[in-house]
Amino acid sequence: MYKIVLMRHGESTWNLANRFTGWVDVDLTEKGVAEAVEAGKLLKEAGLTFDLAFTSVLKRAIRTLWGTLDEMDLMWLPVQHDWRLNERHYGALQGLNKAETAAQYGDEQVMVWRRSYDTPPPELDAADPRASYDDPRYAALGRNQVPLTECLKDTVARVIPAWDDTIAPAIRSGKRIIISAHGNSLRALIKMLDGISDADIVGLNIPNGQPLVYELDADLKPIKSYYLGDQAAIAAAMHAVANQGKAK
Numbered sequence: 001m002y003k004i005v006l007m008r009h010g011e012s013t014w015n016l017a018n019r020f021t022g023w024v025d026v027d028l029t030e031k032g033v034a035e036a037v038e039a040g041k042l043l044k045e046a047g048l049t050f051d052l053a054f055t056s057v058l059k060r061a062i063r064t065l066w067g068t069l070d071e072m073d074l075m076w077l078p079v080q081h082d083w084r085l086n087e088r089h090y091g092a093l094q095g096l097n098k099a100e101t102a103a104q105y106g107d108e109q110v111m112v113w114r115r116s117y118d119t120p121p122p123e124l125d126a127a128d129p130r131a132s133y134d135d136p137r138y139a140a141l142g143r144n145q146v147p148l149t150e151c152l153k154d155t156v157a158r159v160i161p162a163w164d165d166t167i168a169p170a171i172r173s174g175k176r177i178i179i180s181a182h183g184n185s186l187r188a189l190i191k192m193l194d195g196i197s198d199a200d201i202v203g204l205n206i207p208n209g210q211p212l213v214y215e216l217d218a219d220l221k222p223i224k225s226y227y228l229g230d231q232a233a234i235a236a237a238m239h240a241v242a243n244q245g246k247a248k
């Protein structure tokens with residue numbers, strides 16, 4: 001049996017401001033930093049430790065990992081940064097307030113943009129300075145690999161190869177791993193692991209900074225999964241994430 005840990009980054013400045021973030025590289029709030037440390041405490045209490053970490057190329061996930069590993073006295077751990085673990089690209093919505101967007105376009109439309117499996121938000125213009133073409137962290141990617149928007153299906157199409165190419169082989173080789181990533185890149189991974197349908201994935205919301213343990217069998221199929229920490233607080237946090245896209 002293998003045990004792996006998935007964790008969404010702690011609260012970011014744009015989580016606090018309720019803005020669509022996607023590939024925008026915003027930092028953690030003080031609360032987000034504290035959540036990362038608290039996650040480290042929970043992991044230690046659960047008797048978990050790691051040999052290798054995976055994260056995205058966005059600082060909210062990286063800094064969360066740092067805070068957690070620091071608390072666990074594991075700052076020496078090898079870390080693989082992979083753009084394929086980035087948040088889902090939120091297209092032209094990036095930077096907009098979610099509740100204001102719902103007030104303008106309606107809760108239903110925003111729900112489609114946030115949670116439908118295969119309808120992406122409106123695309124960024126390729127000439128928009130917010131496009132990531134010139135960002136050095138994506139220099140190795142072809143222009144057609146740098147998204148201007150993504151639906152969850154598009155995110156699945158990059159997260160699963162990251163799992164197959166690097167994460168799954170590391171687990172099979174016996175490495176105890178933690179993945180610090182994002183709400184929607186983790187939804188993509190969990191969809192695959194748990195075999196969740198395109199319709200049912202709409203209802204899955206991931207709270208910030210809470211370690212999610214997956215116990216996997218020899219074929220890397222989940223035996224069970226559970227969040228560490230205060231279960232009522234976690235349920236409330238998931239509910240709050242679900243409601244972020246509603247007009248106030």
Ligand SMILES: O=C(O)[C@H](O)COP(=O)(O)O
Binds near residue numbers: 019241244245
């Ligand atoms: O990119 C974002 O805005 C969030 O990290 C995830 O947002 P969502 O829960 O609205 O998809």
